[in-house]
Amino acid sequence: MALAIFQFPCLSDNYGVLIHDEATGRTASIDAPDAAAVTAALAEKGWTLTEILTTHHHPDHTDGNLALKAATGCTITGPDYEADKIPGIDRKLREGDVYDFxxxxxxxxxxxxxTLGHIAYHLPEDGIAFAGDTMFALGCGRVFEGTLEQMWQSLTKLAALPDETVVYCGHEYTESNLRFALTIDGANPALVARGEEVKKLRAAGKPTVPTTIAAEKATNPYLRADDPAVRATMKMPDAPAAEVFAAIRTAKDNFK
Known part of the structure; x- marks a missing residue:
């Protein structure tokens, strides 16, 4: 039976996501940005929280951990690489582990x-992935703790997932990402068309995520570092893709 998935906004621009298995009643929160918002979402759906799957340690993804654990007794799972920074963690996961939900x-x-320990969760049988703050719709996370090379390799891993994979990410940043993407890849008709759809969705107060791997490969400038048009914009026609990516990410850091 397919999992039920419920996405909801919280904090200023975060998304929370609940996944629920009807047969067993198990319910996981992907990260816990805000305990009150997660609790309200659970009440709306009539589900009982059994676990939290943490992508990384930043407070806007973990601030609800302890309150939710105290209220529900839920188990908290997260990356072993930064377990000492994740409140209430019970189970630690590493690259290549397979967790049964x-x-x-x-x-x-x-x-x-x-972050250095960030992990993503891929459910291949369900065709979904939870990318946290690594991949966004039309964007990628700011590199705070790791290196630009690490971020490029991380995005490459996610881009290698099946095209039809539905990707949930941690924030509603798409309009801002769009403005920047158009400066890098504005002649890309797929990006222009997607931009119009993004504007319509946001004008209607609707989310622009989840996205798909196929959509990101076609329109996300960070995944298009090998594209000749993107390379031309960056004036890096012969540079390795990782270096083109690094230049794009650095340009975004300074984009107003």
């Missing part, structure tokens, strides 16, 4: 860059 295999992908 009610009979649904959850594959762990180590995606350092935004």
């Amino acid at each position: 009610a009979g649904h295999p959850v594959h762990v992908i180590w995606t350092p860059g935004h």
Whole structure:
């Protein structure tokens, strides 16, 4: 049976996500940005929290951990690489581990860059992935703890997932990402068309995520470092893709 998935906004621009298995009643929160928002979402759906799957240690992804654990007794799972920074962690996961969620295999992908220990969760049988703050719609996370090379390798791992994979990410940053993407890849018709759809969705107060691997490969400038048009914009026609990516990410850091 397919998992039920419920995405909801919280904090200023975060998304929370609940996944629920009807047969067993198991319910996981992907990260816990805010305990009150997660609790309200659980009440709306009539689900009982059994676990939290943490992508990385930043407070806007873990601030709800302890309150939710105290209220529900849920188990907290997260990356072994930064376990000492994750409140209430019970189970530690590493690259290549497979976590069983009610009979649904959850594959762990180590995606350092935004933080050194960041992990993503891929459920291949369900065709979904939870990328945290590594990949965004039309963007990628700022590199705080790792290196630009690490972030490029992490994005490459995610881009290698099946095209139809539905990707949930941690924030609603798409309009800002779009403005920047158009300066890098503005002649890309797929990006222009997607931009119009993004504007319509946000004008209607609707989310622009989840996205798909196929959509990101076609329009996300960080994944298009090998594209001749992107290379031309960056004036790096012969540079390795990792270096083109690094230049794009650095340009975004300074983009107003």
